[in-house]
Amino acid sequence: xxxxxxxxxxxxxxxxxxxxxxxxxxxxxxxxxxxxxxxxxxxxxxxxxxxxxxxxxxxxxxxxxxxxxxxxxxxxxxxxxxxxxxxxxxxxxxxxxxxxxxxxxxxxxxxxxxxxxxxxxxxxxxxxxxxxxxxxxxxxxxxxxxxxxxxxxxxxxxxxxxxxxxxxxxxxxxxxxxxxxxxxxxxxxxxxxxxxxxxxxxxxxxxxxxxxxxxxxxxxxxxxxxxxxxxxxxxxxxxxxxxxxxxxxxxxxxxxxxxxxxxxxxxxxxxxxxxxxxxxxxxxxxxxxxxxxxxxxxxxxxxxxxxxxxxxxxxxxxxxxxxxxxxxxxxxx
Amino acid sequence: xxxxxxxxxxxxxxxxxxxxxxxxxxxxxxxxxxxxxxxxxxxxxxxxxxxxxxxxxxxxxxxxxxxxxxxxxxxxxxxxxxxxxxxxxxxxxxxxxxxxxxxxxxxxxxxxxxxxxxxxxxxxxxxxxxxxxxxxxxxxxxxxxxxxxxxxxxxxxxxxxxxxxxxxxxxxxxxxxxxxxxxxxxxxxxxxxxxxxxxxxxxxxxxxxxxxxxxxxxxxxxxxxxxxxxxxxxxxxxxxxxxxxxxxxxxxxxxxxxxxxxxxxxxxxxxxxxxxxxxxxxxxxxxxxxxxxxxxxxxxxxxxxxxxxxxxxxxxxxxxxxxxxxxxxxxxx
Numbered sequence: 108x109x110x111x112x113x114x115x116x117x118x119x120x121x122x123x124x125x126x127x128x129x130x131x132x133x134x135x136x137x138x139x140x141x142x143x144x145x146x147x148x149x150x151x152x153x154x155x156x157x158x159x160x161x162x163x164x165x166x167x168x169x170x171x172x173x174x175x176x177x178x179x180x181x182x183x184x185x186x187x188x189x190x191x192x193x194x195x196x197x198x199x200x201x202x203x204x205x206x207x208x209x210x211x212x213x214x215x216x217x218x219x220x221x222x223x224x225x226x227x228x229x230x231x232x233x234x235x236x237x238x239x240x241x242x243x244x245x246x247x248x249x250x251x252x253x254x255x256x257x258x259x260x261x262x263x264x265x266x267x268x269x270x271x272x273x274x275x276x277x278x279x280x281x282x283x284x285x286x287x288x289x290x291x292x293x294x295x296x297x298x299x300x301x302x303x304x305x306x307x308x309x310x311x312x313x314x315x316x317x318x319x320x321x322x323x324x325x326x327x328x329x330x331x332x333x334x335x336x337x338x339x340x341x342x343x344x345x346x347x348x349x350x351x352x353x354x355x356x357x358x359x360x361x362x363x364x365x366x367x368x369x370x371x372x373x374x375x376x377x378x379x380x381x382x383x384x385x386x387x388x389x390x391x392x393x394x395x396x397x398x399x400x401x402x403x404x405x406x407x408x409x410x411x412x413x414x415x416x417x418x419x420x421x422x423x424x425x426x427x428x429x430x431x432x433x434x435x436x437x438x439x440x
Numbered sequence: 441x442x443x444x445x446x447x448x449x450x451x452x453x454x455x456x457x458x459x460x461x462x463x464x465x466x467x468x469x470x471x472x473x474x475x476x477x478x479x480x481x482x483x484x485x486x487x488x489x490x491x492x493x494x495x496x497x498x499x500x501x502x503x504x505x506x507x508x509x510x511x512x513x514x515x516x517x518x519x520x521x522x523x524x525x526x527x528x529x530x531x532x533x534x535x536x537x538x539x540x541x542x543x544x545x546x547x548x549x550x551x552x553x554x555x556x557x558x559x560x561x562x563x564x565x566x567x568x569x570x571x572x573x574x575x576x577x578x579x580x581x582x583x584x585x586x587x588x589x590x591x592x593x594x595x596x597x598x599x600x601x602x603x604x605x606x607x608x609x610x611x612x613x614x615x616x617x618x619x620x621x622x623x624x625x626x627x628x629x630x631x632x633x634x635x636x637x638x639x640x641x642x643x644x645x646x647x648x649x650x651x652x653x654x655x656x657x658x659x660x661x662x663x664x665x666x667x668x669x670x671x672x673x674x675x676x677x678x679x680x681x682x683x684x685x686x687x688x689x690x691x692x693x694x695x696x697x698x699x700x701x702x703x704x705x706x707x708x709x710x711x712x713x714x715x716x717x718x719x720x721x722x723x724x725x726x727x728x729x730x731x732x733x734x735x736x737x738x739x740x741x742x743x744x745x746x747x748x749x750x751x752x753x754x755x756x757x758x759x760x761x762x763x764x765x766x767x768x769x770x771x772x773x
Contacts, residue, residue, distance in 0.1 A: 372703035379720035387712035
């Protein structure tokens, strides 16, 4: 039996919940969970904001732990190994996307907390291909957020081959944004934080931003005309996207990793004269996660987290909801 | 003096108009105009649809002719040479974009018919860097539309390095779209035409499309789920862009060269799971126009046009407005 914490109805509180995971599949592993980060998409799932939630719902998809059981066909992981698990916990492993290393885009990728139970538990299972070894030198107590937040902001740097000479803007300094600042600084870029909070401007600097722009001040934004090669939006609110597009240099890209539910109302004229693009991406593939961990270790990058005991998981969720967390909340045993 | 045809007020008719172009600048050339295509953006400028028109307005930015006078500093062109001129008739030639060959993105690029007079005339002048030699083997009477329509649809194939193995959709089979079909077929791609007109389905096939999809039939569009690597929209109307996005394969791009004035209302979720992009681009640089002409000559590609005498220019404009032209209207002397 697995001892978990589950939400029983939309917006509900976490309650103890036991379930029988059945026999371990030949390609799966079981992870003894030591830590689990909490992501905004856990809140979206708790609240059924995307209409995809099934209850009881066990949140948690920023899992860190050790391998406690191995399916008979698993060759690449070993018992006791430190591993992480993110938003996706299995892939078809045979489609052209999987065969090309793009597991994260696989049509049959199974989200860890959609129709199955996640990491707010003593154990969680996943297909071995979705489980990422954590190399020595990565602190386990802060590593959880790497597997969703980290992988989500690191992925576009790899995908779009962002150059160290690039000028990059990051909108929103939260769970995703604070990691984006750290990665981009180490990547060699000129890093600008767009933030609505005055207090976060100095924090942004400590996190790696060379400049900050007040995202509530259209005049400041206008002054950044034609400046950025790449802007990463980590927020889920509607901003004046056409204004942000004016701050992109020719061939610049406004890229969304935060899920803004309101349509983007982009004007063709905002893109056309300067060959600008708008795009969005999900979490990364397991291979890119491994590359991210290697990069993070070399540059001593780790998520800034506030820790709560699993027993205080409801307080932890409330803390994340408050918007005050610096910058990610992690549950520990 | 230059003998031109001008519009004197928004939506007006063309009338004879003479103007003195002054002394020829050292870096300019004068072109004796033999042919001039008519583009939808001429109509937009005639009607002041973009709020940028100045009257008297001499339309015409798909110019073909011969060099009739050379500024003293022009070294790369010669008297009597066959040349073309498109939407842009000068660049700053020193900004980082010009220095990088991206003249078409230059902030000081001068549109041929905005604040100066275009090709509905016996002569037109332009900076030599914006004037493109027409190689032997390109028919002059149909070449005009290459310099705006052709360059606009050819440009993204170069810009995004479209692969001959790609599956590409083209929305709208008009002045731009019919050339896109011809180019893409020669480029090696699988070509699908989206068209609202049943009659154009068979025409699309003759122009190079391997398949057609009725753009007014959402069911047909849904069946093309995940299919296209690239979709080029040449229309200026609002379509269900989120539905079109579903027809893009992972990393697919919905690209606008037609100027849709209504905002695009793109949902982040329509792009995110499959790393899709939305973008737009203007006409190409002169260098890319030369490359296009070389490609067109090798593959025997020329615009399909209806010809009118310059004296019948008002009839020609009306014909373009009717939406019935196959597929571009060209004025000849």
